[in-house]
Amino acid sequence: MKIAVIPARGGSKRIPRKNIRPFCGKPIIAYSIDAARQSGLFDEIVVSTDDEEIASLARQHGAATPFMRPKQISDDFTGTNAVVKHAISWFIERGSEISHACCIYATAPLIQDRFIREAHDRLIGSDAAFAFSITHYAFPVQRAVRLTSEGRVDSLYPEHRVTRSQDLEPAFHDAGQFYWGTTRAFLDDVPMFSSRSIGVVLPRVLVQDIDTLEDWEQAELMFRVIRSDSRATS
Template identity: 75%
Template sequence: MRVAVIPARGGSKRIPRKNIRDFCGKPIIAYSIEAATATGLFDEIIVSTDDHEIAAISRQFGATTPFIRPKEIADDFTGTNAVVKHAVSWLTERNHDVAHACCIYATAPLIEPRFIQQGYDALVGSDAAFAFSVTGYAFPIQRAVRLTTDGRVDALHPEHRLTRSQDLEPAYHDAGQFYWGTARAFLDNVPLFSPRSIGVILPRTRVQDIDTAEDWELAEFMYRALNRS
C-alpha cells in the first residue's frame, strides 16, 4: 500500500487558517490533494488534521480524514515525521500493509505530479530510506555575508572571496513540497536529513516557501505566471 499524508494543523499562527485559505480561487490544500490524486500512485490520500473544518474541506477535494490528529502531535513543535508515523501506525494497526508513505505539505500550490512520481521512482530504485524535494540556492552560499553589530559586512567564508562562482560547489535546500519514505523508515524515526535520503531537484521557479503574507503574495504571482494560458 502507498499512502499520501498531508499534515494540516488548524492552529497556524503567522498566517491564520493558512491550510484552507483561498489561493488563486480555491483552498490552498486542494492543490496538494489534486496533485497527489493526479499521480495515480496512492491507495489513500489522508489529511492529518486536528481541525473539523479542514477535514470537511479536504474531503470535498477527494482526500480522506479517517482520524482527528491527537493533540499531543498537533502543537507548534511537532515535526513532519511524527505526523506521518502516526498515520502509518494507525493504518498498520488496522491491518493495512503500508510499504511507502509520502508526506505532502498542505501549502505547496506549485507542486507538480511529475515530481512526486520522480521522488517515488528514486526511492524504490535505491536502498534509500527517503527521497524528498530540494532546490538549488539562487546565489552561491560560499559568498554569504553577515552584518556586524555596527552594520559592516563580514564574509562568512573569507577563503572564497576570490573563487569564481562557477568553481564553487552547488548547494541545495529543502524545497518543502514532498517527502517519500519507506513505512519502516518513518516508524523507526530514521533522520530525514542524512545520507540515507535522496534529493529530487526541483526548478527554483516551482518552489516558494509560504510562511508570511509576503511569501503568499509571491507564490500567487508565481502560480499565475506559470499557469498563464
C-alpha cells in the same frame, strides 16, 4: 499499500487558517490533494488534521480523513515525522500493510505530480530511506556575508572571497513540498537530512516557502505566471 499524508492542523499562527485559505480560486490544500491524486501512486490520500472545517474541505476535494489528529501531536512544536508516524501506525493497527508513505505539505500550490512520481521511482529503485524535493540556492552560499556588531560586512567563507562563482560547488536546500519514505524509515525516526536520502531537484521557479503574507502574495504571482505560460504553450 502506499499512502500520502497531508498534515493540516487548524492552529496556524502567522497566517490564520493558512491550510484552507483561498489561493487563486480554491483552498490552498486542494492543490496538494490534486497533485497526489494525479500522480496515481496512492492507495489512500489522507489529510491529518485536528480541525473539523479542514477535514470537511479535504473530503470535498477528494482526500480521506479516517481519523482526527490527537491533541498531543497538534501543537506548535510537533514535527512532521510524528504526524506521518501516527498516520502509518493508524493503518497498521487496522491490518493494512504500508510499504511507503509520502508526506505532502498542505501549502505547496506549485507542486507538480511529475516530481512526486520521479521521487517515488528513484526511491523504489534504490536502498535509500527517503526521497524529497530540493532546489538550488539562487546565489552561491559560499559568498554569504555576516554583519558585525558595528554594522560592517564580513565574509562567512573568506577562503572563497575571490573564487569565481562557476568554480564553487552548487548548494541546495529543502524545497518544502514532499517527502517520500519507507515505512520503516518513518517509524524508526531515520534522519531525513543524511546520506540515506535522495534529493529530487526542482526548478526554483516552482519553489516558494509560504510563512508570511508576503510569501503568499509572491506564491500567487508565481502561480499565475506558470499557469499563463502553460496555457500559452498547450
